[in-house]
Amino acid sequence: MAQTLINANPTVYSPSKTSQRILTFEEQDDSFEDPIDAQEIFDLIRSISDPEHPLTLEQLNVTQCEHITVSDETSRVLVEFTPTIPHCSMATLIGLCIRVRLLRSLPDRFKVDIRVRNGTHQSENAVNKQLNDKERVAAALENDHLLEVVNQCLATAGLRGQDTPSP
Amino acid sequence: MTSMDKHVAKYMVATGDASAEAVSASDDISKIVNSGDTQANLLQLIQSLGEYLTNDDGFIRAKATGLLSHVLSETNQSSINAAAVDVLVHFYCDRLSDETCVPKLLEGIDALVTFDNFKEKSAVTVSKMLFENVKTQSFPQTARYRVFSIIGSLVARYSSALRSMNNEFVFGFSQAMDGEKDPRNLMKAFALVKEIVVNFDISNHVEDLFEVTFCYFPITFKPPPDDPYGITAEDLKITLRHSLSSSPLFAKFAMPLLLEKLSSSSGSAKKDSMETIAECAPVYGANALLPDINELFDALKVEVFHATDPVLEDTALEAIHQVVAALSTTISSDSANDPAENALKPLVVECMVNLKDPELKNAKPAGRILRAAASASDPAFNSIIDAIMPILLRHHRETDLATQKKAVLDVLLEFLEASKTLYGERTDAKNDADFQTPLLGYKDRLWELFESATTASNEYNGLRLAGIKGLHVMTLMKNYLADNEVGLAVRTFTKILVDQNDNELQVKALSSLLSIAKTQQQQILDYTVPxxxxxxPASEADDKASAHQKNLEYLTELSSMPAIFDVVGIQLVSKFETATRQQPEQYIYAYEIIHAFDTILQQKTEKQDIGKWVDLVFEKLFGQCISASLASQTTSSILDDRILSVIASITAVIFQHLEASVQSEYINRLFDIYTKSDLSSLKLESDHTFKPLDASSPDAQKKTSTLFAVAVSSYSRTVQLPIASHEEFLDELVSAALSSSSCELQVIALAQLHGAIVNKWADDAVRNTYVEGLVSKLVPIAESNHAALTILLWTCKALVLMAKPIGYTITDQLITWCASPVLGGRTAHGFELIVGDDNLVLNRASGATLNLLYKQRFFNYCLPKLVENFKSSQADIKPNYLIALSYLLRNVRKQVLLNELPPLIPLLLDSLELDDASLKISTLDTFRIAVIDAPEIISQHVRRLVPALLQVAQHSKQMAVRISALTCLAQFPVSLTRDVLQPHSTYAIKQLSLCLDDNKRLVRRQAVDCRSKWYGI
Known part of the structure; x- marks a missing residue:
């Protein structure tokens, strides 16, 4: 079992608690408007499970809040992620999970770009191309087996960095 | 022909042995046998049966035998003498070769072996004949069950006699069990294996017995869907495990097989194997474990390092713990070549390798493995500590990275925990000076590491948290820290509470203090509390960063210890007094202090703990309130409505917990104060007279009626109120309320007190007359006098609690009023008051008379009327009925609600279109509960519900409503079946995408969660 893993013993980062959003007065008041920001996108994807380990993308430092750029006015999102090792063959799958999560969780008006962070993967360009090609993503999701894997990784996404689901 | 013959004939001609005639005949026979001389009667029965028992037709023989067996099982056995039992035993055993009869014969033998006069010699005969003639597995389940039951009785009572045929018995049993498949029989058989191992020498048949037992491992049983026998796979696993762990002789066969199953791909088989190893290890002992030990550790280790499931990981750790404990029981003269230590070595080495880089994923499991192993025995602990400690300490010294330091501390923490498990906690009474943790030698070093971690000037919380945890565990360990060192830890924790701004650290520090408080209260009182x-701060104005809120929270938590509360309580009340006086216009700070005091009291359960505060509350709080109400200008914030309501809540809980005599004394004092203006018991003097019930008094005085009302309402029925008569006093209350137009608080207080007295009034008839008079007086003036409705509502509640008819008469009036343009709104909301629980008066705690099912009765009474009125009323009135209805729905038990739900669904759907937010939320909540608990009802309405809910989720003005609608929608995919939802899922998912663009973040969050649930259909 151990041999089949691409990275069997990755470094584990403990999520910093400071990155939890604190509920503000404005958020609870009907008369204010809350724009979609990087933290909100990060909350959506931080607890996606890694396909290899029972750890989240945040714990493996694959996603970081600082690597997300959002513009609510122009409806654009850029998510950059860092594979745990440069030859990680799971990078596309991880990117696909992020893509699907955002497809399902963001309003249609957003244009979402998902990229591997510069210089963190051997075949950066190929991965980026695959992830941002609408048709290839759609085709991938036609594959029932692949969809099942993606859904499994997304099962924990609702935790948003918490240990247990909030009520 | 005797009567016995007749009955026997009747039985024999009846169809089968389970038909009504057969059963009644056999019962009659049992009765005859048991009346008079049982033995003689039995003889007569056998004579009557004679020709049938020897009949050529096997079925007739079997039927006759069945009758005899049945009678034997019901008979009054003690009156049958030894000789007769002996004859019967021989009769039964001799016929065991008659296959058709065997099931019936077994039934008889099963009864016979429990007889008092069944002798040891017979036990041997029965066993011999049974094993010789009966091929157990060729018979149906019930017969096989009889065999196990017979063996069970024999082993339980005659094992010493049966030892004369030891080998034959053991072998016979293993033959009987071989191939058994029924779970009921297996439960019995597994238990028997253990009995036999305990009572017999199995050494000659170890392998036979082992094979027929182990072949069931691992259990893969799935109970049939309706599960008629209530036997679960877990039951079977546990019984089987007990039988495998019953003898060390099984070890040499079991270990290789268990190891093999460990590598199984099925999670449940693995778990079962590990649990079995954990249970068997102490029995099998070191010598049995040592040959395969490396392989065993390897397998278990993999489970921890590559755990997919925390349960499996814990199971593996427990197995390691048990195995190491078992290894350590060997006594070895030569410590260098101790086999146990050698066995442990490769495991420790591997963990050491993994700990070299404490930040990597495998470090944590390595720490856990070491903890499991170290906590197993003293030698293991010593050898592991000797090997690992130096490495960890060096690591810590050599690194400057906070994350790495934290990783090291985490592993050290595992050792502290292990030591706590093995060498005991502070609270353990047993004192064994020799049995000391080797960590004692590292005490100063560890203290320094953890203590410096708590103060690490770094953004990184993990390190500080590890520091707190470390110090905490050290305070708990037995014979570890000296008292003054615990005091130092208390100071460190307290400092974190006060200085740090991080919630996580504070929570941890507080919980550490709480656990220290259990053994070392004085330390907390000496340092933390002051x-x-x-x-x-003394007042809110000096308050920086509202530190007081946190401090109050901490004090509340710590006050769960009575001794701490004794000190804290007094100080809180005096702080409160100062705060109210220093800033009369500001209420918040004082409110928070007194609220904390209230919270602590509400959490107490001991009568003593609560009642003793009555003096302080009476003197300080009541005194303050009344003196403030007499002052000509505002000198204190104590009369603020919110503060007053907290004091009322304190009053309620204290008065409810007073002894009757004390309660009576204080109630008398309050009557003096409130009705006679006699303030002497409070030692107050004032130029103004205290006349709160007088219409002309200022509002400040009127307000304080709350305290009077709440305190008196709690009166116990044994207390005599100082009033001339009920009617007179109640009339006084009513007229005071009706004339107190300006002070709503007083009106409510008086109405509550009025209600409480009506409720506790013992004389039913007089009460009825009084209430009738009251209703006819109040109804006509209700539209002109605000107070009239309030009084009626509380009176109605008082009577509805007891399910009195007159209460329902008032209810009818209220339902009519729902349609009134003047009273409609207030009346509809009044239903909440009637059916909801009040936390001050007219509840169980305050001693009100209440009928257990009053809510349900009220619900059943009102529901049809409300629905009918709803249907027949104008559009602008309809909402009132829906509001009243929603209060009923909120307060009735779920089961009742679900029963009444189907006809209400159209109404509820209508209420989603109204503007009232709280009504909508309540309706949405009802739907949510219904989706969870009555999916079959909701399934029929999905077509209308889903679009309606989506509509609310998209277009409601209030975010709370939108969130409720989404929460409700999110429950659909969880509770309803796929075929119901499938047709709507595309639509729902599409519509939900609009909610993803909601302008409130909290709504978006709920929408995302809801949508991803719908995607999962």
């Missing part, structure tokens, strides 16, 4: 009190 610091927390002193850092609270």
């Amino acid at each position: 610091v927390l009190m002193d850092t609270m």
Whole structure:
């Protein structure tokens, strides 16, 4: 079992608690408007499970809040992620999970770009191309087996960095 | 022909042995046998049966035998003498070769072996004949069950006699069990294996017995869907495990097989194997474990390092723990070549390798493995500590990275925990000076590491948290820290509470203090309490960063210890007094202090703990309130409505917990104060007269009626109120309320007190007359006098609690009023008051008379009327009925609600279109509960519900409503079946995408969660 893993013993980062959003007065008041920001996108994807380990993308430092750029006015999102090792063959799958999560969780008006962070993967360009090609993503999701894997990784996404689901 | 013959004939001609005639005949026979001389009667029965028992037709023989067996099982056995039993035993055993009869014969033998006069010799005969003639597995389940039951009785009572045929018995049993498949029989058989191992020498048939037992491992049983026998796979696993762990002789066969199953791909088989190893290890002992030990550790280790499931990981750790404990029981003269230590070595080495880089994923499991192993025995602990400690300490020294330091501390923490498990906690009474943790030698070093971690000037919380945890565990360990060192830890924790701004650290520090408080209260009282009190400002104006809120929270938590509350309570009340006087216009700070005091009291359960505060509350709080109400200008914030309501809540809980005599004394004092203006018991003097019930008094005085009302309402029925008569006093209350137009608080207070007295009034008839008079007086003036409705509502509640008819008469009036343009709104909301629980008066705690099912009765009474009125009323009135209805729905038990739900669904759907937010939320909540608990009802309405809910989720003005609608929608995919939802899922998912663009973040969040649930259909 151990041999089949691409990275069997990755470094584990403990999520910093400071990155939890604190509920503000404005958020609870009907008369204010809350724009979609990087933290909100990060909350959506931080607890996606890694396909290899029972750890989240945040714990493996694959996603970081600082690597997300959002513009609510122009409806654009850029998510950059860092594979745990440069030859990680799971990078596309991880990117696909992020893509699907955002497809399902963001309003249609957003244009979402998902990229591997510069210089963190051997075949950066190929991965980026695959992830941002609408048709290839759609085709991938036609594959029932692949969809099942993606859904499994997304099962924990609702935790948003918490240990247990909030009520 | 005797009567016995007749009955026997009747039985024999009846169809089968389970038909009504057969059963009644056999019961009659049992009765005859048991009346008079049982033995003689039995003889007569056998004579009557004679020709049938020897009949050529096997079925007739079997039927006759069945009758005899049945009678034997019901008979009054003690009156049958030894000789007769002996004859019967021989009769039964001799016929065991008659296959058709065997099931019936077994039934008889099963009865016979429990007889008092069944002798040891017979036990041997029965066993011999049974094993010789009966091929157990060729018979149906019930017969096989009889065999196990017979063996069970024999082993339980005659094992010493049966030892004369030891080998034959053991072998016979293993033959009987071989191939058994029924779970009921297996439960019995597994238990028997253990009995036999205990009572017999199995050494000659170890392998036979082992094979027929182990072949069931691992259990893969799935109970049939309706599960008629209530036997679960877990039951079977546990019984089987007990039988495998019953003898060390099984070890040499079991270990290789268990190891093999460990590598199984099925999670449940693995778990079962590990649990079995954990249970068997102490029995099998070191010598049995040593040959395969490396392989065993390897397998278990993999489970921890590559755990997919925390349950499996814990199971593996427990197995390691048990195995190491078992290894350590060997006594070895030569410590260098101790086999146990050698066995442990490769495991420790591997963990050491993994700990070299404490930040990597495998470090944590390595720490856990070491903890499991170290906590197993003293030698293991010593050898592991000797090997690992130096490495960890060096690591810590050599690194400057906070994350790495934290990783090291985490592993050290595992050792502290292991030591706590093995060498005991502070609270353990047993004192064994020799049995000391080797960590004692590292005490100063560890203290320094953890203590410096708590103060690490770094953004990184993990390190500080590890520091707190470390110090905490050290305070718990037995014979570890000296008292003054615990005191130092207390100071460190307190400092974190006061200085740090991080919630996580504070929570941890507080929980550490709480656990220290259990054994070392004085330390907390000496240091923590004064610091927390002193850092609270005297008034809100001096308050920086509202530190007081946190401090109050901490004090509340710590006050769960009575001795701490004794000190904290007094100080809180005096802080409160100061705060109210220093800033009369500001209420918040004082409110928070007194609220904390209230919270602590509400959490107490001991009568003593609560009642003793009555003096302080009476003197300080009541005194303050009344003197403030007499002052000509505002000198204190104590009369603020919110503060007053907290004091009322304190009053309620204290008065409810007073002894009757004390309660009576205080109630008398309050009557003096409130009705006679006699303030002497409070030692107050004033130029103004205190006349709160007088219409002309200022509002400040009127307000304080709340305290009077709440205190008196709690009166116990044994207390005599100082009033001339009920009617007179109630009339006084009513007229005071009706004339107190300006002070709503007083009206409510008086109405509550009025209600409480009506409720506790013992004389039913007089009460009825009084209430009738009251209703006819109040109804006509209800539209002109605000107070009239309030009084009626509380009176109605008082009577509805007891399910009195007159209460329902008032209810009818209220339902009519729902349609009134003047009273409609207030009346509809009044239903909440009637059916909801009040936390001050007219509840169980305050001693009100209440009928257990009053809510349900009220619900059943009102529901049809409300629905009918709803249907027949104008559009602008309809909402009132829906509001009243929603209060009923909120307060009735779920089961009742679900029963009444189907006809209400159209109404509820209508209420989603109204503007009232709280009504909508309540309706949405009802739907949510219904989706969870009555999916079959909701399934029929999905077509209308889903679009309606989506509509609310998209277009409601209030975010709370939108969130409720989404929460409700999110429950659909969880509770309803796929085929119901499938047709709507595309639509729902599409519509939900609009909610993803909601302008409120909290709504978006709920929408995302909801949508991803719908995607999962």
